[in-house]
Amino acid sequence: MTTHAPLSDIEIARAATAQPIEEIALKLDIPAKEVVRYGNDKAKIKLSHIETLQNKPDGKLILVTAITPTPAGEGKTTTTVGLGDGLNKIGKNAMICIREPSLGPCFGMKGGAAGGGHAQVIPMEDINLHFTGDFHAISAANNLLAAMIDNHIYWDNTTGLDTRRITWRRVMDMNDRSLRQITTSQGGVANGYPREGGFDITPASEVMACFCLATDLKDLRRRLGQILVGFTRDRTAVYARDILADGPMTALLKDAMMPNLVQTLEHNPAFIHGGPFANIAHGCNTVIATKTALKMADYVITEAGFGADLGAEKFFDIKCRKAGLAPHAAVLVATIRALKMHGGVAKADLGTENVPAVEKGLSNLKRHVENLRKFGVKEVVAINRFPTDTDAEIQCVIEECEKLGVRAIEATHWANGGAGTTALAQHVVDLVDGTDSTFRTLYNDDISLWTKIQTVAQEIYGASEIVADKKIRDQIKHFQDQGFGHYPVCIAKTQYSFSTDPNLKGVPTDHVVPIREVRLSNGAEFLLVVCGDIMTMPGLPRVPAANSIEVDEEGLVQGLF
Known part of the structure; x- marks a missing residue:
């Protein structure tokens, strides 16, 4: 396996020479006048140009997802970038669509989200920090609504909003x-x-979800207007439009709605737009970016957050359902390190060859493959190879996947960029070319909200049942009776296990999923179901990444990556 000098991600990114963003835009046939530059290496694409593309045929949509994440890391974004570069390397017209990173993980524990090694999007410092200001616009729109709610109550409260029944919360993009x-x-x-x-x-804000699911500015304003902010004393719903908040909120998001264009290290185009978390939100980049990319490229590689039980399920059951998307294939990212952890190996011992642990940990991968097949998409396993992985461990994964009837392909994009994913790229092309999508959602719109939650818990998580106290059950029934029963469900739970207990690795079965809270996201048009101990405002770890971040004498950020 080819290796490179042990440079850090940021050193690799800083050594790259970015092409002017207009040149990247021209690869997508976007004229310079339709590009809103943010410096030399990032830009937004005007909505007026996007409107001219609607009659063009769509390319093939491929989702990159992963096995259940571990502290060892799986490299899902890195694989997304690497696969996009690999497709271009074999002569295909491909681009990627990924989410914008949140400042919370950057200064917390998880770190940035611009890929890694030789499979990155640049400028990675900008992308991981303030980028083009989209997150700040979303926070501002969310908090404008909060301010208008309190102001409405302070002056006259013509809607009769009960201060005890206000459901809207403020946000900030920090743990x-x-x-x-x-x-x-x-x-x-x-x-x-x-x-x-x-x-x-901020990634948990319903404004973020509305932003990511809206098809245009008109649809965005409609969604913002129907956000539920609370109830009157007689339980009559009050919406954002009732206090005239939808107009000014849309004004704050007008520029943010334009997709962000950047490039990979190999100068291939990438949209980075929107950023809900998948453990506490729906985990997908914007509909407008994905649909635009499908008009511009023959192959669009996108990703969904965390493991397939969270990100992929929500991508399929929420985003694809709402946007009318029909993905053709799913790439399931796995690492030997993560498989060992699911097989019971401690993080400190991951560098030692342990084929039996890999084989045991493959139960997690197998469950994700089974789940993906329930959505009717073709699947392939990408083994994101690390330097400590051995040939015997890699071969174990390949052989076990063959028994499942799925191809497992070693990918070395972290070390070799697009050249390390050409085999994976060619297999993806072979999977999707000349075939129609057979995609289907897990459940139909017309079953009850409770049954939808139960279906996801049992079919995807392997739970025996869902439980909730009477107050929660009554709330779900109330939403059902009020005409929201056709909405999909967005389940918030830990990303570290199929269950709601982050310590249960592998494939826990017959566990119970406790529902702690439900929130009607009426603008996003789904029911948010909060389970277990998951928090919609994370906290910083004992030793946050922020402790090591600084700016050196040359004005360069250090410690962020």
């Missing part, structure tokens, strides 16, 4: 556990009516 539950408007009459409130992280 801050101290803001999960707060009391607002303290300090006297001039500051309003004191009430309990709280913050979520």
Whole structure:
């Protein structure tokens, strides 16, 4: 296997010479006048240009997902970038669509999300920090609505909104556990009516979900207007449009709605747009970016957050359902390191060859393959190879996957860029070319909300049942009776296990999924179901990445990657 000098991700990125963003746009037949430049190496594409593409045929849509993540890391974004480069390397017209990173993980524990090694999107520092300001616009729109709610109550409250039944929360794009539950408007009459409130992280905001699912500005305003903000004393719903918040919120998001164009290290085009988490939200980049890419390229590689039980399920059952997308294939990313952890090996011992542990950990991979097949998509396993992996361990995965009837292909994109994924790229082409999509969702719109939750828990998580106290069951029934029963469900749970217990590795079965909370995301048009101990506002770890981040004497960020 070819290896390179042990440079860090940021050193590799800084050594690259980016092409002017207009040149990247021209590869997609986007004229310079339709490009809104953000410096030399990133830009937004005007919505007016996107409207001219609607009659063009669509390319093939391929999803990159992964086995259940572990602290060892799986490299899903790295594989997405590497596969996009690999497709271009074999002469195909391909581009990638991925999510924008959140500042929370960057300064917390997970780190950035621009790929790694020689399979990255650049400029990675900008992408992982403020980028083009989309996240800030989403936070501002969310918090404008919060401010307008409190102002509406302060002055006249013509809707009769009950301060005890306000459901809207503020957001910030940072991990801050101290803001999960707060009391607002303290300090006297001039500051309003004191009430309990709280913050979520921006990727969990319903505004983010509306932003990512909207097809255009008109649809975005419709979705923002129908956001549920609370209830009156007689339980009548009050929406954002009732307090005239949909217009100004849309104004804040007008520029953000334009997809962001950047490039890979190999100068291939990439859209990076929108960024909901998959453990607490629906985990997919914007519909507008994906649909635009399908008009511009023959193959579009996109990804969904965390493992296939979260990201892929939500990509299929929420994004594809709502946007009318029909993906052709799914690439399931696995690493020897993660398989060993699912096989019971401690993180400190992952560098030692252990074929029996790999074989045991493959139960997790097999379950994900079985789940993907329930959606009717063709699948391939990408083995994201690390330097410590041995040939015997790789061969074990290949042979076991053959027994499953799925091809497992070694990929060395981290070390070799697109050249390390040409075999994977060619197999993906062979899977999808000349065939129609046989995609299907896991459940139909017309079954009840409770049954939808139960279906995902049993069919995807392997649970025996779902449980909730009477208050939660009554809320779900109320939403069903109020006409929201046709909505899909978005389940928030830990990403580290099929169950709601992050310590249960491998393939736990017959476990129970406890529902702690439900929220009607009426603008996003799904029911958010919060399970187990998952938090919609994460906290920083004992030793956050922020402790090591600084700016050196040359003005370069250090410690971020």
